[in-house]
Amino acid sequence: MRRDEFSYQLPEELIAQFPTEQRGSSRLLAMECYSGKLSDLEFSMLPELLRAGDLLVFNDTRVIPARLFGNKETGGKVEILLERILNDQQMLAQVRASKSPKPGSVIHLQGDIDLELRERQDDMFVLDVVGDMTVLEVLQQVGHMPLPPYIQREDNVQDVERYQTVYARIPGAVAAPTAGLHFTDDLIEEIKGKGIDCVFITLHIGAGTFQPVRVENIEDHRMHCEYLQISESVCEKIKLTQTRGGRVIAVGTTAVRCLETAVTCEELEACGELKPYQGETDIFIYPGYKFKVVDALITNFHLSESTLLMLVSAFAGRDNIMSAYRHAIDGRYRFFSYGDAMFLNYEGNDE
Numbered sequence: 336m337r338r339d340e341f342s343y344q345l346p347e348e349l350i351a352q353f354p355t356e357q358r359g360s361s362r363l364l365a366m367e368c369y370s371g372k373l374s375d376l377e378f379s380m381l382p383e384l385l386r387a388g389d390l391l392v393f394n395d396t397r398v399i400p401a402r403l404f405g406n407k408e409t410g411g412k413v414e415i416l417l418e419r420i421l422n423d424q425q426m427l428a429q430v431r432a433s434k435s436p437k438p439g440s441v442i443h444l445q446g447d448i449d450l451e452l453r454e455r456q457d458d459m460f461v462l463d464v465v466g467d468m469t470v471l472e473v474l475q476q477v478g479h480m481p482l483p484p485y486i487q488r489e490d491n492v493q494d495v496e497r498y499q500t501v502y503a504r505i506p507g508a509v510a511a512p513t514a515g516l517h518f519t520d521d522l523i524e525e526i527k528g529k530g531i532d533c534v535f536i537t538l539h540i541g542a543g544t545f546q547p548v549r550v551e552n553i554e555d556h557r558m559h560c561e562y563l564q565i566s567e568s569v570c571e572k573i574k575l576t577q578t579r580g581g582r583v584i585a586v587g588t589t590a591v592r593c594l595e596t597a598v599t600c601e602e603l604e605a606c607g608e609l610k611p612y613q614g615e616t617d618i619f620i621y622p623g624y625k626f627k628v629v630d631a632l633i634t635n636f637h638l639s640e641s642t643l644l645m646l647v648s649a650f651a652g653r654d655n656i657m658s659a660y661r662h663a664i665d666g667r668y669r670f671f672s673y674g675d676a677m678f679l680n681y682e683g684n685d686e
Contacts, residue, residue, distance in 0.1 A: 336552075336553050336554070336621065336622060336623075337551055337552065337553070338548050338550065338551055338552075338553055338640050339551075339640070340653065341553075341639065341640050341641075341644050341645055341648060341653070341657075342639050342640050343639050343657065343660050343661070343664075344639075345639065345664065345670060346664065349664065349667065349668065349669060349670050349674075350485055350486075350669075350670050350671055350674075351669040351670060351671060351672070351673035351674040351675075352486055352487065352488060352673070353493075353673060354493070354497040354498075354516070354673045355673075358497065358501070358516070358517070358518075358519050359378055359379060359517055359518065359519040359522055360377075360378070360379070361377075361378045361517050361669070361674070361675045361676060362375070362376070362377060362378065362668055362669070362675040362676070363376040363377060363378045363380065363381060363517075363675065363676050363677070363678055364376070364659060364662070364663055364666075364668065364675065364676070364677045364678070365384060365677070365678040365680070366651060366655065366659055366677060366678070366679050366680065367680055368650070368651040368652060368655060368679055368680060368681045369681075371652070371654075371655045371658060371659075373659060373662055375666060376678075378517045378675075378676055379522065381522070381526070381633070381678065382522070382525050382526055382529055382531075384678055384680070385526060385529060385531050385584070386529070386531070386581075386582075387529055387530030387531065388530065388531075388576065388579055388580065388581035388582075389531045389532075389576070389581045389582045389583075389584055389631075390531070390532050390533075390534065390572060390573065390576040390581055390582070390583050390584065391526065391531060391532070391533045391534070391584050391586055392533075392534055392535075392536060392569070392573075392583060392584065392585050392586060392590045392593075392594065393500070393502055393512075393515055393518075393533060393534070393535050393536070393586045393587075393590065394500075394512040394515065394535070394536060394537065394538050394586065394587055394589045394590050394593065395500075395502055395503060395504040395505055395535040395536070395537055396503065396504075396505055396506075396507055396508040396512060396537050396538060396539050396540060396589075397499065397503035397504060397505055397506045397507065397508060398480065398481070398498060398499050398503065398508045398509065398510065398511050399417070399471070399474050399478070399506050399507065399508065399509065400474045400475065400478030400479055400480055400481070401416060401417035401474060401478060401481040401509035401542075402414070402415070402416055402417075402478060402479040402480070402481045402482075402490075403415040403416075403417070403444055403450075403473075403474070403477060403478055403479070404444070404445075404479070405442045405443050405444040405445075405450070406442070406443050407432065407436055407440065407441075407442060407443075408440060408441055408443070411432055411433055411434065412432065412433075413430060413431070413432045413436070413442050414430075414431040414432070415428050415429070415430055415431075415442070415450070415462070416428060416429040416431075416481060416509065416542050417470075417474070417481075417509055417542070418459055418509065418541045418542045418543065418559075419507075419509075419539065419541055419562065420470050420471070420507070421461065423469045423470065423471075424463055424464040424468075424469060424470060425453070425461060425462070425463050425464070425470065426461070426462050426464075426470050427456065427459050427460070427461055427462075428459060428460055428462055429458070429459060429460070429542055430442075430452070430460045430462075435455075436452050436460075437452070438452055438453065438454050438455065439451070439452065440452050441465070442462070444473070444477050445477045446476055446477055448464070448465075448466075448468065448473055448476070448477060449464075449465040449466070450462045450463065450464060450465065450473075451463045451465055471506065480494045480495060480498050481509045481510060481542070482494060482498065482672075483510065483545060483671065483672050484545060485638070485671055485672075486671075486672065486673070497516070497673075498511050498516070498672070498673075499511060499516075500512065500515035500516060500518065501518060501519060501520055501523075502515070502518070502523070502535065504535070505537050505539075507537075507539035507562065508539045508540040508541075509539075509540065509541055509542050510540040510541075510542065510544050510545070510672075511540070511672060512538075512540060512586070512587045512589045512590070513587065513635045513671075513672045513673075514586050514587035514588070514633045514634050514635055514676060515586050515587055516672075516673070517633075517676050518586070532572060532576070534568075534569045534572050534573075535569070536563065536564065536565045536566075536569055536590060536593045536594070537562075537563060537564045537565075537593075538561055538562070538563040538564075538589040538590070538592060538593045538616075539561060539562045539563070540561060540589055541559055541560070541561050543558075543559025543560075543561070544559070544561075544643070546559055546642075547640065547641070548640055548641065548642060548645075553621055553645060554621075556619065556642070557617075558617040558618065558619040558642065559617065560615040560616065560617045561589075561592075561615065561616055561617075562614070562615055563592075563593045563596060563597075563612065563613070563614070563615070563616050564612070564613045565593055565594070565597045565611055565612050565613075566611055567611040569611075570597070570609050570610060570611055573594075573609060573628065574609065582630035582631050583628055583629055583630050583631075584629075584630065584631040584632070584633065585629045585631070585632050585633070586633045587632075587633065587634060587635075588632075588634055588637075588643050588646050588647070590629075591620070591626075591629050591632060591646065591650070592616060592618055592620065592646075593616070594609070594628040594629055595618060595620065595624075595626065595627060595628060595629070596612065596616040596618050597609055597610060597611070597612040597628075598610075598627045598628050599618070599627065609627075609628060619642060619645075620645070620646040620649050620650075621642075621645040621646070621648070621649050622645070622648050622649045622652075622653050623649065624649045626649075626650065626681070629650070629681070630680075630681055631678065631679060631680045631681055632647070632650055632651075632677075632678075632679040632681070633676060633677070633678055633679075634647055634676065634677050634679065635670075635671065635672065635674055635675070635676055635677070636660065636663060636668065636670040636671060636674055636675065636677065637671070638671065644656070647677075647679065650679055650681060651679045651681070659677065663675070
């Protein structure tokens, strides 16, 4: 398939620059994937779309303050966006500067903190913390929340809370699992009260999630790697849900990638069977992919020509998704990380 088959035009004013005033007060566009039927709802109405015996799968990764600002030894400004922590004192990161620094050079941060550029790896750099501080300590002391590039403003105090899910637990992400930003503690309790179980997996989202698809044939695109962990207890609950006829509902594309990795990964002894997994994934899901675990998906609206738009197109059908996006644009929905959400129900789709 061609990249331009996933292209759409979005008015700039529909890109949400701030979260809604109250968490959970966003809109929800529900789609029946088999028919393409759309319903305009409020996110607070999500429990009406669920039923006893369903299982919600959340990503409990926690966003770390992964953006750093500093200066080269020559005085030039540098912006660093962490991709992942390699060990206590070493990180892999994007480094933006007027001229890329060379291996062995030092970057000065606030608070007399220095980073040494160890080596270059493709378009990333390996950086070492100089001294006794750990990477996490550096980030906590001088780091900023890593808002996506389409949010055209500086991060603020509000983002520390709102660019984080209420159930975020394990630090490691440099972007939020944005479908989860709509959930409040009260909404989760309401859902549980209907006899719907909730489980947590972990996938640490890297900066590569914003990497554009540059090739014309999408099958030639190389995905970035992300760390994930899915436990035995989660696998058992998913299997029990399936046995009882309940739906496995992924909260976000990261939950989808985690679950579908754990059932297809070549490292697993029994390929095709959902098993616990801890490691990296570079799974690329696009139309033609056969989903093995997920029955429904809660997700935000995604960028034109992005791998995430390709994933939801694989789930709901490209024509359905592109039609839904036109509907959302006409209806003035808010797009991307701080925007509104979709509920995609795959039930009954035999394609």
